Amino acid sequence: MSSQPAHPTLLVPGPIEFDDAVLQSMSHYSESHVSAGFAATFGETLSMLRQLFQATDPAAQPFVISGSGTLGWDLVAANLVEPGENALVLSTGYFGDAFADCLRVYGANVTKLDGPVGGRPQLPEIERALAEKKYKVLTVTHVDTSTGVLSEIKGLAAAVKKVSPETLVIVDGVCSVACEEIAFDAWGLDGVITAGQKAIGCPAGLSISMFSGRAMRALESRKKEPAAYFASMKRWLPIMQNYEAKKPSYFATPSPQLIHALNTALKQILERPLSERFQKHIEVSDKVKKAVGDLGLKIVATKPEDQSHAMTAIYLPDKVAIPDILPKLLSKGIIFAGGLHKEIGTKYIRFGHMGVSALDPKRDDIDRALEALQAALAECGYQKP
């Protein structure tokens, strides 16, 4: 039994439900951020991130900084692109568009390729764009939390290497790390940015990222210093290196409690092979998508190969509105999210199926959610065709 008080089950695409031990780590007694004990915890946490990202090259560099996942965009935009340099942004929804905004704020010259609603930009179009001018970075949202569209990263990274080998490949993995496969080294990625509160299963408040040796050299060889202070990777780099060597170091105070929770979450994740974790997320996602189809509903991500295994964005039937169905789901103990897309935001709901809700055999969150969805739709007058 969970030690948490009874509460509705949170099945939005992040924050997710948390494991008891992770939540208990949030209440860790106060420690100095420069104590030997905390340095050991933080150092171990950074080393575990290398395993999670499958980043075995010692030149790769993890960063864990207090902040929202959004801060990861600032890390990329302020540190890896210089004003006037070109950035190619592949957008599959709200979060790709916002990453482009962030890059522009720091002076990048942004070209954005938009997928159709529910789809993603295709390789021929991307290769044509890469051949037209020199891009410092290409960014892609692995799973866009607004649409549930999954981007195919391995083939994309290979295409960039072929057409424009100098371009850094940056993945927004906020809604994919720890549920969709990411092989940082094997795929030749240069940056993956994420946050704790999605599939990693740690309460929100941490920006978590991994950058390649090549990205770190691009940082090192900038013509001008990064135009950010708290988001300066140059200022954080020695701090992360020291902590990973279990030596305390100071630039800005980290959150010992959040780092303890992340440490606990990563230990739980790494107890089992990552491949098993990814496969289980696929199985749960397949089950959800089949049930949604059986209900006669459509998924925002049109093609099966573009559908994320982290979440499902589900079009509502014509006569069912978000303000009707979400309260009915809540009355059955289930929380889904509304839509978040400029064109179709009012027409769909989002069901997150990551972390303990998908993996913990003692939980029945997914089955209860599917039953609640069916019952709530019926209460809204919907009959499946």
Added chain:
Amino acid sequence: MSSQPAHPTLLVPGPIEFDDAVLQSMSHYSESHVSAGFAATFGETLSMLRQLFQATDPAAQPFVISGSGTLGWDLVAANLVEPGENALVLSTGYFGDAFADCLRVYGANVTKLDGPVGGRPQLPEIERALAEKKYKVLTVTHVDTSTGVLSEIKGLAAAVKKVSPETLVIVDGVCSVACEEIAFDAWGLDGVITAGQKAIGCPAGLSISMFSGRAMRALESRKKEPAAYFASMKRWLPIMQNYEAKKPSYFATPSPQLIHALNTALKQILERPLSERFQKHIEVSDKVKKAVGDLGLKIVATKPEDQSHAMTAIYLPDKVAIPDILPKLLSKGIIFAGGLHKEIGTKYIRFGHMGVSALDPKRDDIDRALEALQAALAECGYQKP
């Protein structure tokens, strides 16, 4: 009795020891950041910050953003100063110097007035500087955590109003908010930035700030947009306004657990008059400073009126080194911090006496710390003169 496991008492100048109920709030079950319940908690938290800062003018605006206290400097530097505008930084140690660095990163033209080691810049010098050119902002570190030097804010703000009324007065209150008096409106302040983990008594991970209506108008009337994304107050402003109206809103995911902990900490603080809280910190500080004097030791902040009530930076006797005394203190269950100042860092230790350690009558942290200090010095061979 505390529900926390036995652990050495953390008496560094932040993070501090936390109250049980605050720590328990860190383990709050998962909630959506856009749920009505969380919006109510966040909204109440923002409203309570107005009371803590004594900011009754409705035009004043609180911000709570995931990040370290350092992020507050970015808020000021990226939003309230435009590139090429002048900033006058009053420095009383490491943190004043670093605030100046942050302002320069965003393009401010910085003039820094340094106090002597253990002292602060004086009003005649400050008024002369203000009369020489037009400064967009003046920044002052209320208590510099590196030295324990207290700056006098009320008179300073009055002097700025007299000599250069257009200059925004910005206070770095990281180590002063909730233990030193700050009357935001009455003193005519334009910004106070702080963090949770010092006298507020909430685990680290939140940048907390208050800005005046005048500061918000300066933000609104910028010639160029802020050159930061996550640290853009323009992007956060509608979010904070919505949450305070208990309406969910989204720019970047906040940390529900940290906001719950801050909510609990603020409720505890506001249960009693703030004047009583400030007075109690003065009494505890006076007791510490008297005991340090009785031991024949000197305080880094030279003059009594320049000594903070949050912490005491204590010069070690000639033959006692930091690596000798800190482990001896730890063996007696007390954690102090080493020095953090470019000129005298190896010569002193820092004793934080904020929050529950100073206020909770069920705790004897301060007495145990003073006994441990005396015993550790004796073990190091020091005899008081």
